[in-house]
Amino acid sequence: MKAPNNLYRTNFTLITAFLVLITVTLVIAVFVSYKLTSRYVENEFANRKTEVLEQTIKPYYDFFQIKIPEITSYQGFLDSASAANYSDTVFKSYPFVRKVLFYDIQIANPTAAQPDGVGIKSIYRFKPKKTGIVGIKDMSSVNDDDFKQMAIKLSAFIRYADTSRVPTQDEVFRTFYNVTPDKISYINIPRREDIRIYRSLIRSKRSDGVGKQNMLTFSLDPHYLKVLNTHKELYEEVTIQPVVYDPLDVAKEKVITEAALPGAFSNFKLYFSSERAHLNREIDRRYLPIGAILMLIYFFLVLISYLIYRNLNINLKVFKLQYDFINNFTHEFKTPVSVIKIAGSNLKGDAELSERQRKHYGKILDEEADKLNELMNKLLSFTQLENRSIIVKSEEINLPEFVQGYINTFKIKYPDFKLEATVGVDKFNSDPVLMGSVFQNLMENAYKYSHPGKKELAITIKQDKRNIVFSFADKGIGMAKNEQGDVFKKFYRIQNQYNQNGSVGLGLAFCKELVNYMGGTILLNSRINEGSTFIITLPMEN
Structure with a gap:
């Protein structure tokens, strides 16, 4: 599994090298193009005088x-x-x-x-x-x-x-x-x-x-003669001077050229002069579109590099998610399979088993088979949700009874799990199976990701206009703000001591898909070591 990671690392290095290359190329292109523009303007300064003369x-x-x-x-x-x-x-x-x-x-x-x-x-x-x-x-x-x-x-x-x-x-x-x-x-x-x-x-x-x-x-x-300076962008001042006019005190920052007048004016000339700053402004003006095009090309290439990087980064994340999923899923299958195999070996062994032992091994086989079945059903249901092939069977749900049923089940399953419920709505039309899946996943997560001795969950249900709002507030380990947007993605798992085994990263993703499929939304508010609150909003009529 290391080869793809090395491959991605190599690709990121190539992208970095490409960015360095285009940056260096940009600097060289800016320098060369500015020099060429400067030389072109200076040549025009020397040649455009004939147009002014004409x-x-x-x-x-x-x-x-x-x-x-x-x-x-x-x-x-x-x-x-x-x-x-x-x-x-x-x-x-x-x-x-x-x-x-x-x-x-x-x-x-x-x-x-x-x-x-x-x-x-x-x-x-x-x-x-x-x-x-x-x-x-x-x-x-x-x-x-x-x-x-x-x-x-x-x-x-x-x-x-x-x-x-x-x-x-x-x-x-x-x-x-x-x-x-x-x-x-x-x-x-x-x-x-x-x-x-x-x-x-x-x-x-x-x-x-x-x-x-x-x-x-x-x-x-x-x-x-009226001097018609048709190129004011080049010539700051144009005057008529005698042919012998040649001032010795011309400032170094001035650029000059001249053109002889014809015919009866042959003993005079047009004298062109500009401050170096004036020509520099013209150079900058002409260079501006060139520089803009170069920067546009550069940013276009940077954008391509970013998109490639983002694609590689997403692929790497997907690869890691799939890798974790395969590992976790293998572990999830391996544990019940191993237990089933051990129980099966004991049942088919030569030693005689007592009635109590036989029932014990039968119970083990039944429970482990249920685990495998639940895992397979979850994967199948998730696939059906993504393909929109599940049909919502809406019926009237008595919410106080519905919630109390799940509270009783979890109290039997987890005696140390403290559960509270405030139900402000009596009747609600929805699919009880899908709603049960949502309750099952969120309550399991609340117990699983809480510190020993603080395994608490408060369920609140209230009506908000035409919507019904379900709130699941625990006092668990919480999660960082930068991870809260990822927990609803397939195969994503937060790395912590409570999440090393027994999770394939499908629970919250499955809940989000279910809620969205029923026309609702799910939000998360969480703080590390203070707890998490999942808020589900569904329409009253489903």
Whole structure:
């Protein structure tokens, strides 16, 4: 019988090892996953800046690719008033444009003053104000480098452009745009027929023809760009700084990165900075669901381990109960069988027996046979109860007589058993056989589990509304609180000096099954060395 016990012990060791393994695995998984999450957030900090840059610089691209080319739609016929209106729309839509120079250009036969054939008729300067825009005529920029560069490129394009086709985007950008730090200059793109006219004017000796073109120079300030921080969870602060900006006193707890601005803002950059604590909060936020999943898996595995452990523990208890049952049941059978065998041997012996001896051996055989029969009937009845195959034969019971009958029987059987009964109900409908089994078991237990000299039992019967309550209070050895829930289980026996032999652990389990089968309940209140009280509640009509 030791092999199964060793097997269970081995299984419990394996479960413990499994719990240790999954706990260690959990710790490693938590550590590794947190490190990976931390590295992922740091990589995002370095890479997501392009998205912030794109959103921040988007108005600049709209201005460069959509708004500026609108000048071409005027075909060189802008004047100071229309140029002011155009500039006003620019200032309102693109706050980073701080000044606009409007050049009214004329194209004519080359002269000493304008050797390229491109000259200035007038210049106007526009600036935004709260009340609108301010525009003044400003001829001081006639010889500025912006105009000279654009004039040379326009003259070269007029002289050598292929008028049989539309200029490519690359040719447009190289000829009609001039992008420098904080400044963009643009000349409207002439039509092919205009180019041919301008070419003839430049190459001819006539001085009466004049062509019109418009050039605008936009002065930009990147500090008026609206920084759109689309990843506030990563970047605590985003500012526009010069490219050469590189503070030496950056705190160690700060994380920084940067992204260069394009085009006319190329001498500036977006400067991203975050406190380490800010990134740590983002790491924790992203790690939270991962950690929750890991803990869920861990608790799921622990639950499985617990269920396996509980199953093994229950199996071990069942094994012990069955083992005790077999031992006790064998002893219960062995004793009467041995007595019967001895009595039988004496009866069939050669020696002559007196009448008194013959009756004595006959009585022994009869009593031991009754014991075997009672034990077999108890097992059979318990099986029938579990299978719900017993039929309750309800009839009217005279309770005072019923109780007194059992008291008289037990006084004859156990002369030292002190019994008292208080019966407050006269008639009760139930199965007398089943009720008798309950009385028999509880009264036997009260006598068996009491100290010598304190073998007492008080039976109280009273009515409670539509129920009848039976109380069996003894002054026996009692039982611990943690065992009171187990005594109604099959084959369970409390280990004490009164329970070493003669019990298979079926008495109280049988009582509980009987009471439940009759639609009632049984409760137990007990204290060690003070006694136990069994309270049975049954419906009045059974």
